Amino acid sequence: MSQSNTTLRIELQFSGGMELLFDNQKTIHAKVPAFFPLDDSAEEKHAATIRDLISWTASNLLKERPELFIGADGSVRSGILVLVNGADWELEGELDYELEDRDEIVFISTLHGG
Amino acid sequence: MSCSVEEPTMTVAEKRAKDRAVHVGFCCKCKTAKSTITVRYAEYCDPCFLIALDSKFRTALRNARPYRVITPENVMLAFSGGPSSRALVHLFDVFHSLPPEVATNKKQPKIYNDIHVCHIDESCLLEPSQGQEPQDITSSRSTMEQARSIAAGYDYSFHGVAIEDIYDPEWTDSRCFEAVATLITSLPKDQLATSGQAPELLARIIPTSATSPSEEDAPKLSRQEKINKLKALLGACMTLTAKETVLQHFRSSLLIQLAKRGQCTILALGDSATRVAIHIIELTAIGRGYSLPHETSLLSSWVQDCKVIRPLKDCLVKELDTFCGLNDLELIEHHNAQLDWTMKTKAEVKSIRKLTDEFITGLDKEFPSTVATVCRTAAKLTPPEATYDQKCPLCLGPVQAGVQDWKRRITVTTAPGEIVTTTSSNAETETKESSYGCCSSDASGCCSSSQRPSCTSQQTTTTTTNSSTSTSFSSLLCYGCLTNLRDLDLKSMASQEDSSDESMSLSSSSFKLPPYVAETIVHRMGFASLDEFDHRFMDAAPATAVDPQENLRAQIQEFLIASDDEEE
Numbered sequence: 001m002s003q004s005n006t007t008l009r010i011e012l013q014f015s016g017g018m019e020l021l022f023d024n025q026k027t028i029h030a031k032v033p034a035f036f037p038l039d040d041s042a043e044e045k046h047a048a049t050i051r052d053l054i055s056w057t058a059s060n061l062l063k064e065r066p067e068l069f070i071g072a073d074g075s076v077r078s079g080i081l082v083l084v085n086g087a088d089w090e091l092e093g094e095l096d097y098e099l100e101d102r103d104e105i106v107f108i109s110t111l112h113g114g
Numbered sequence: 115m116s117c118s119v120e121e122p123t124m125t126v127a128e129k130r131a132k133d134r135a136v137h138v139g140f141c142c143k144c145k146t147a148k149s150t151i152t153v154r155y156a157e158y159c160d161p162c163f164l165i166a167l168d169s170k171f172r173t174a175l176r177n178a179r180p181y182r183v184i185t186p187e188n189v190m191l192a193f194s195g196g197p198s199s200r201a202l203v204h205l206f207d208v209f210h211s212l213p214p215e216v217a218t219n220k221k222q223p224k225i226y227n228d229i230h231v232c233h234i235d236e237s238c239l240l241e242p243s244q245g246q247e248p249q250d251i252t253s254s255r256s257t258m259e260q261a262r263s264i265a266a267g268y269d270y271s272f273h274g275v276a277i278e279d280i281y282d283p284e285w286t287d288s289r290c291f292e293a294v295a296t297l298i299t300s301l302p303k304d305q306l307a308t309s310g311q312a313p314e315l316l317a318r319i320i321p322t323s324a325t326s327p328s329e330e331d332a333p334k335l336s337r338q339e340k341i342n343k344l345k346a347l348l349g350a351c352m353t354l355t356a357k358e359t360v361l362q363h364f365r366s367s368l369l370i371q372l373a374k375r376g377q378c379t380i381l382a383l384g385d386s387a388t389r390v391a392i393h394i395i396e397l398t399a400i401g402r403g404y405s406l407p408h409e410t411s412l413l414s415s416w417v418q419d420c421k422v423i424r425p426l427k428d429c430l431v432k433e434l435d436t437f438c439g440l441n442d443l444e445l446i447e448h449h450n451a452q453l454d455w456t457m458k459t460k461a462e463v464k465s466i467r468k469l470t471d472e473f474i475t476g477l478d479k480e481f482p483s484t485v486a487t488v489c490r491t492a493a494k495l496t497p498p499e500a501t502y503d504q505k506c507p508l509c510l511g512p513v514q515a516g517v518q519d520w521k522r523r524i525t526v527t528t529a530p531g532e533i534v535t536t537t538s539s540n541a542e543t544e545t546k547e548s549s550y551g552c553c554s555s556d557a558s559g560c561c562s563s564s565q566r567p568s569c570t571s572q573q574t575t576t577t578t579t580n581s582s583t584s585t586s587f588s589s590l591l592c593y594g595c596l597t598n599l600r601d602l603d604l605k606s607m608a609s610q611e612d613s614s615d616e617s618m619s620l621s622s623s624s625f626k627l628p629p630y631v632a633e634t635i636v637h638r639m640g641f642a643s644l645d646e647f648d649h650r651f652m653d654a655a656p657a658t659a660v661d662p663q664e665n666l667r668a669q670i671q672e673f674l675i676a677s678d679d680e681e682e
Contacts (some may be wrong), residue, residue: 019447068564087149091152
């Protein structure tokens with residue numbers, strides 16, 4: 001399982017107020033583990049999906065107010081748009097989309113006024 | 115729509131989605147490009163999405179205002195800096211800029227003459243971020259320059275105002291209404307806690323020139339003074355809901371003023387379908403159902419000389435966000451205070467708006483037609499037949515007759531044991547109120563006393579001088595504002611009892627309502643200007659002071675005769 005140590009380079013972007021939760025960073029170049037779960041003793045590992053990315057982001061990058069980012073069932077809160085390489089994540093399989101190296105994931109909060 | 119109807123609708127929509135899905139993964143319009151955006155059940159590629167959104171916007175504009183117009187009007191775009199209003203500015207620009215060959219060939223008049231952009235800077239209300247001195251915020255986080263430069267990019271004339279300018283005498287209909295209103299309660303302080311009765315709110319018009327000694331013609335109030343006043347008022351709101359609602363009223367008052375100043379007869383707001391749906395539920399919840407049609411419709415003609423349109427009313431917030439993203443439109447990040455309040459307040463503190471927001475967006479995730487259903491349902495409402503002159507002083511919306519009576523009948527505020535004491539005060543307020551004329555002439559007229567408002571409450575007129583005469587404020591308000599103001603911190607207000615000591619009452623009231631409120635109160639009482647209002651009270655005060663007993667007798671005379679008749 002030499003693969004389990006590799007990471008994926010993922011560009012995360014936050015806008016529409018999401019950046020406030022990430023210390024005002026609009027773009028984060030993250031190195032995301034390629035296989036989840038991270039626990040070495042786990043029997044079966046699967047390639048990282050958006051579901052894993054969300055929980056990983058929440059525990060590693062999120063600065064405050066997790067309830068404004070994570071919703072029920074381990075997804076993002078309703079009202080947050082997720083774009084995978086510029087396309088709506090609903091078209092890419094939502095939570096089950098498997099991340100690839102150099103993917104660009106955008107989180108846009110629609111909970112703004114204006 | 116009931117649940118049983120909802121389900122077949124869902125399947126129809128899904129069926130349609132299935133039909134479209136012949137070209138799975140491809141745009142439903144061109145069917146050649148890979149789809150990148152889903153809007154409800156439809157999938158689009160980027161170019162087709164932009165075309166679809168543009169035509170949606172054009173349809174809405176045409177519905178709001180027929181294309182065949184004789185005189186083109188000026189339009190004011192309300193631009194907060196958020197994605198929706200940012201999209202509004204851009205869509206208007208696309209709509210209004212004809213390709214040169216069309217512009218020169220056809221001699222068609224322009225549909226909109228001039229396009230103006232206005233912005234309200236709310237940076238003074240933002241919480242200081244860590245390590246920042248409170249004083250620095252206004253300068254460093256001001257959104258004005260950014261908004262100005264965005265407007266300049268489109269070559270539109272820009273009008274900017276800061277939210278604290280709501281306290282400037284200039285931002286009123288008469289543009290120099292130099293007075294603010296303070297609120298006092300009809301109950302003494304010590305009774306506030308014990309009596310469950312909602313106290314009657316009285317307003318007192320206080321000329322600003324008297325309170326600020328500065329003599330220059332230049333702005334009477336410094337920026338900081340205005341900010342302090344605004345913060346004091348918002349601080350007196352004990353719930354986040356009340357705070358947000360009051361701020362929203364100030365915002366709309368300023369927007370209307372901005373539109374009028376820019377010689378615009380149309381004010382375009384960037385409310386998206388999602389926002390309108392949330393607004394519909396929120397307004398219903400906070401008791402603003404009466405003015406709801408005006409606040410959510412595609413076109414509202416409520417405000418005199420200024421139509422309000424919402425051309426993005428059919429676009430979901432998701433579409434607008436995507437639109438801004440695709441066009442690389444520059445947004446202003448910290449553009450409204452509400453967002454900041456949400457971020458900084460603890461998670462458990464939620465306003466009604468926030469809760470409805472969560473409710474609608476949560477529901478819309480599972481049932482993507484929620485927003486559209488709510489909007490379509492509310493679009494059937496017809497605006498109430500109220501006159502603009504009789505507008506609510508705070509929200510400038512329509513006022514329904516008999517508001518206080520209705521509220522009293524449906525509200526239980528006292529424990530059964532206390533009823534004896536409260537009925538007397540009830541009767542007292544009722545007499546006072548009905549003679550004021552609740553909000554229109556036909557209000558609950560059990561007492562047809564034709565006396566002028568000031569004379570009916572002898573207690574008030576005898577103890578005060580012209581600058582601090584109080585008038586009933588509760589009776590002028592619409593139901594929504596009356597309900598909302600119950601969340602004001604009454605302890606910070608002076609009571610009527612205290613008001614005999616004038617110097618104290620002036621200082622003890624910790625917050626003041628802005629000049630536009632004072633102006634509307636004076637107008638609602640039938641005076642054209644502040645001067646006229648002052649004069650009348652100078653004349654009236656001595657007259658009533660002569661014999662308060664006689665005055666009281668005149669007030670209740672009708673009842674006295676009635677009871678005599680019965681005895682005989």
